[in-house]
Amino acid sequence: MSKPKVILFDAVGTLFGVKGSVGEVYSAIAQEFGVQVEPKLLDQAFHDTFKKTVPLAFPGAKWVEIPEKEYNWWQAIAKATFAQAGVLEDFQDFPAFFNRLYGYFATPDPWEIYPDILPSLEKWRYERIELGIISNFDSRIHSVLDGLDLKKFFQSITISSSCGVAKPNPKIFTKALEKHQCSPSQAWFIGDSLENDYRGAKAAGLRPFLLQR
Template sequence: MGQFDAVPKVIFFDAVGTLFGVRDSVGHVYAALAQIYGVTVDPTAVNDAFYTSFKAAPPIAFPGIAAEQIVMHEFEWWKAIAHQTFTTIGAVEQFSDFDRFFDHLYDHFATAKPWFIYEDTFPTLDYWRNQGVDIGLISNFDSRVHQVLRALGLTRYFDSITISTEVGAAKPSMAIFTAALRKHNCAAHQAWHVGDSRKEDYGGAIATGLRGFWLQRL
């Protein structure tokens, strides 16, 4: 106990920024869809405003919420960020129907279109699958991650998928890592976690007793 296994019983991965990322930038995707609704904005300004709004938002976790209400809360969480993003750059009033725009935007991010898969993703997942190691996903995304994984051809690799909105706790909380470990009947020292956030992924994993790997994407 207390020492990490040379080969893990299960290896967990983060999703966005680790296995796949946003094409161009969030700002480019937002700006391109806004153009469809007659709103012209600078993608770089949108991107900066998005990340400011995103970082200021509360964790995407809804403890105590009934399961059937989670999807609605996810939608409203992201809508608030999008609204604040366009408010910050002074463009929200340009939309004749912001709700209609956001419906389109939200659905768009549930498809493969705004995403790209990092070139090392499939080889890495294939390697661990061939080693007989369980593979899990731990993500602060939302329920749409299931659709995205299917669209990108990644679902088949995962023995478990654990997301913050279903657990009611977001990384770096120990609760989400513990919930993921329970799905594999696995002790923390038998598991690894790989992610691109030093605080949420590496810090959360280490605090829970997993072996953490901080993946620094360029």
């Protein structure tokens, strides 16, 4: 197997993940606002809602509009999650709760780096392979990567919310490769989603690797 010029990665579920579960985080912060709900119930509701939601991408949006659009996209998911769990009406001030929740996920506190990641990134950096990220995430990824001390490894970060297209669309892979002036045949992509990562990268001509956590 020839050494690639560039290795691109998915972010959440590949490089780092939520400590415990999304439901546990949602439940703990809801409790701060006087709302009691089982973490498992919230976790299932979140994943059900997330699967049904359109991708986090805003074609044609102006750069200055994107932060508000990201915020509203996630707030809709949070509302639907708590509605499915049957406790949405228990909040006296849901916007205040969501503002706290959204800000918390911009910090490193709810996240953990998988144990195989740092040795791998160090090895590839030592071998002078360019590294980048392609993620269906929002602009908070920059503060999360900073907080986890991961940003130093990556020469590029390409996110769906700012480039107007989401994985598995091949265009997001092309946009990322342009930053490295790299052809698809010279690049690998590592991710944990069969559809978004493996099949998306393969369709774009990259060598895909499916990571099964």
